[in-house]
Amino acid sequence: AQSVTQLDSQVPVFEEAPVELRCNYSSSVSVYLFWYVQYPNQGLQLLLKYLSGSTLVESINGFEAEFNKSQTSFHLRKPSVHISDTAEYFCAVTSDSNYQLIWGAGTKLIIKP
Amino acid sequence: DGGITQSPKYLFRKEGQNVTLSCEQNLNHDAMYWYRQDPGQGLRLIYYSQIVNDFQKGDIAEGYSVSREKKESFPLTVTSAQKNPTAFYLCASSLTGRNEQFFGPGTRLTVL
Numbered sequence: 226a227q228s229v230t231q232l233d234s235q236v237p238v239f240e241e242a243p244v245e246l247r248c249n250y251s252s253s254v255s256v257y258l259f260w261y262v263q264y265p266n267q268g269l270q271l272l273l274k275y276l277s278g279s280t281l282v283e284s285i286n287g288f289e290a291e292f293n294k295s296q297t298s299f300h301l302r303k304p305s306v307h308i309s310d311t312a313e314y315f316c317a318v319t320s321d322s323n324y325q326l327i328w329g330a331g332t333k334l335i336i337k338p
Numbered sequence: 339d340g341g342i343t344q345s346p347k348y349l350f351r352k353e354g355q356n357v358t359l360s361c362e363q364n365l366n367h368d369a370m371y372w373y374r375q376d377p378g379q380g381l382r383l384i385y386y387s388q389i390v391n392d393f394q395k396g397d398i399a400e401g402y403s404v405s406r407e408k409k410e411s412f413p414l415t416v417t418s419a420q421k422n423p424t425a426f427y428l429c430a431s432s433l434t435g436r437n438e439q440f441f442g443p444g445t446r447l448t449v450l
Contacts, residue, residue, distance in 0.1 A: 234378070259438055261441075266426075266444070266446070267443055267444065268342075268344075268428055268430075268441035268442050268443045268444050269381075269428065269430075269439075269441040270441070271438050271439075271440070274438055315380065315381070325383065325386065325396075326439060328380050328381045329380060330378070330379065330380040331380045
């Protein structure tokens with residue numbers, strides 16, 4: 226069965242510093258990978274996705290993630306965070322053999338001024 | 339505007355009462371989902387539906403029921419059999435089961 230591991234439940238980082246949120250998945254088949262962001266008391270919003278093609282995908286607000294098949298990872302990065310990036314971030318995976326998204330437990334990004 | 343609406347945003351109920359949470363989408367999506375979110379536990383799938391008049395149990399379906407009579411609507415009933423119903427409930431939809439999911443704003447249910 227597929228699974229998704231987000232290794233850090235919380236990541237504190239200073240404003241304007243770089244950040245990496247880690248996501249690893251277990252699957253032996255072709256996968257589709259997603260990062261979602263959830264601001265307090267709101268629903269989830271799609272941040273970026275990998276379906277095929279270039280292994281580096283970018284969002285409109287400066288985040289990027291790289292699909293690494295050999296390491297089964299899809300880490301999320303941003304070179305310089307802003308206070309408005311404070312949120313919880315969820316990694317999810319699905320595949321051609323699965324009709325559901327498998328979710329990680331989430332990582333809270335805490336921006337320190 | 340296309341999107342998913344959930345109502346109400348906050349809901350309070352007495353213990354032992356059934357309560358129905360609304361979820362409507364105008365995205366013309368075939369698949370719809372209900373998740374429960376508790377602090378520190380991420381998202382847990384309650385029920386999902388890939389087509390009208392058909393739905394499947396997710397990981398934590400006990401104490402919940404759903405219906406899918408229309409493509410646009412997927413209401414969730416939290417029954418009195420649900421032992422710990424206080425949580426944040428999220429509805430989502432997708433074009434098919436393999437596509438990204440779009441989420442509603444959520445309903446926070448508190449059972450007193």
